[in-house]
Amino acid sequence: MDTFDSLQTVRAPRLRPGDRVRIVSPASPPNREGVARGVELLTSWGLEAELGEHVFDQWGYMAGRDEDRAFDLNSAYSDPGVRAVIATRGGKGAYRIVDCLDTDALRRDPKPLVGFSDITHIHLALWAQCRLASLHGPFANWSDGWSGRASADALCRALMTTDPVILHQDSSEASAAVTRDGTATGVLIGGNLDAIRTEAGAGLPNLQGAILFLEHQRGTGLGEVDRALTQLTRSGALEGLRGVALGQFLGFDQDAGDPTLGGWGIADVLRDRLTCLGVPVLGGLPAGHGLHPPTIPLGTQATIDTTQGTLTVQSAVT
Template sequence: MRTALVPPRLEHGDRVRFVSPASPPTRDGVKRGEELLTGWGLRVEIGEHAFDQVGYLAGADEDRLADLNEAIRDPGVRAIFATTGGKGAYRIAGDLDFAAARRDPKPLVGFSDITHLHLALWRRCRLVGLTGPFVNWYDEYTGPASAESLRRALMTTDPITVHQDPAEPTAAVTVEGSASGFLMGGNLSEVRGEVGVELPSLDGAILFIEDVKGTGLGQVDRELTQLMKSGSFDGLRGVAVGQFPGFEETVRGGWTIIDVLRDRLTRLGVPVLGGLPIGHAHNPHLPTLPLGTNATVDTAAGTLTVAAGVR
C-alpha cells in the first residue's frame, strides 16, 4: 500500500476555507464557526458558493465542485472545512483535483455525506482526512469539548484516544480482542454507497462506522450485507462502531439495531469495539478522528487510539 499523505498541522495565521460540497448551511451557524476558528488564530475564508441553494443541495454540482477544487489548488489554503453534510457530495467525489491534492496535501474536515470525499481522496491519493464536526456550528450540538478535540486534531501531533461509553447502545456489539491497521470509514450508508465507485480497499484497515435511522433495521442489514458480499471487507482487521441514533425504539421480529449489528459483524471474525460516542447523536463531546493513519482497537481497555492526522 502506498504511504499515507499526512498534511502539515495548522499554525497561527494560516488561511482556511469553508466550502459546502453537500447541503446548504445557515449563515448564523457558519458565522459561529468562523468566530470559533478565528479565535484559534486562523484566517477564515468562505467559498464563493457556500450559501447557494438548488433544492436540497448547496448550489449546482459544478459550483460546489469548483469551490472545493479551488480550495484544494490554492497553496495558501492550509485546511478545508465542510460547512455541513446532508446530500450531494457523492455527485462530485470522483471529480476532485486529485493531482493537486497529492502535490499539496491539506486536511478536509467533515463527516456524514462528506464520507464520500474522504473515501475518494484516500482511494485516489492516500490523503489523510479528519472526520469531525461541521463549521455550521451550534454550541448546543457540538460544545467546547468538541471544539477542543477539533483544534487538537488540526494544530497538534498528539495521538487521539476515544473511550468506549458503556451507556451507548452499540457497546453491546463488542467482540473481544485487539487489532491495528489504518482507520477508514465514516457513515455506513455513505460507505456502502461507494461500493464499486470510490470505496478503497479495506485490506489492513480498522473500519469505523456510524449511521442514523433511515428506512429501518433492514437498511443497516442491507448495507452491511452488500459490503460483505462484494468483498469490501476482505482483509479487514477490526471494526470500531459509533452511534446509531433513531433506532432506540425500533423492534422488528424481536430484533433491535444491536441484534442486526451483532449478527453481521460477528461473522467477520475480527475484534469489534462498540459504544464509541461518535456520530449523528447530539453530543457536546463529539471527537475528531483522523482517517488514514494507524489505529488500534483494544476491547479490554475499551479504547480506539489513532495516530495524528497532521504532522
C-alpha cells in the same frame, strides 16, 4: 492488489496561527448564522477563516450545482495559502462530485478536509485517489448547543497538534453491546454507513488490512442497516479487515428489541452481520451524528483494544 500496509499515508502540516482555512459546502446548504459562528470559533484560534464562493448557494437540496460545489473544493485545494478545508454540513450531494476532485493538487500540497456524514464520500475518495489523511469531525456550520466546548477543543487539537486521538467506549451507546474480543491495528477508514454502502463497487477503496469505522444517522430502520451491511459483505468489500470500530447508531433503543421484528434490536443486527467476520469488534464509541462530536483522523494507523475499550488513532497532520 495494494493493501493499507503497502501504502504510504499522505499527511498535511498541522495548522499554526495565521494560517488560512477555507469553508466550503460540498453537500447541502448551511445557515448563515451557524457559519458566522464557525468563522468566529476558527478566528479565536488565530486562524484566518474565509468562505468559498458558493457556500450559500442552493440548487434543490444541494448547496449549488455540482460544478460550483466542486469548484469551491478544488479552488481551496489549488490555493497554496489555504492550509485546511472545512465543510459546512453534510446532507446530500457530496457523492455527485467525488470524481471531480483535483487530487493532483492535493498530492503536491496536502491539506486536511474536515466533515462527516455525507462528507464520508469525499473522505473515501481522497484516500482512494491520493492516500490523504482527513478528519471525521464537526462542521463549520457551528452550533454551541450541538457541538459545544469539548468538540471545539477536540477539533483544535486535531488540526493544530500531532497528538493521537483516543476514544473510550461509552456503555450508553446502542452499539456498545456489540463486541468481539481482541486487539487490532490497521489504517482507520470509514464513517457514515450509508455513504460507505453507496461507494461499494464504485469509489470504495480496498479495505484489506484496515480497521473499519461505522456510524449511522437517525431515521432508518433495522432492515436498512441490515441491507447496508449485507451489501458490503456480498460485494467482498469487508474481506481482509483487521477490525471494526462502531460509533453511534442513533434512533435505536439500546436495551429493548422490537417484538414486531422477532425481538431484534440494533445490537442483534450488528452482531449478526459483523462478528462473523472473525475480527475484533469494538462497539459503543461516542462518535457519529450525536451531540458533542469528537474529531477522528481517517487514513492513519489506529488500534482497537476491546479489553481497554479504546480506539487510538494517530494524527492526520504532521
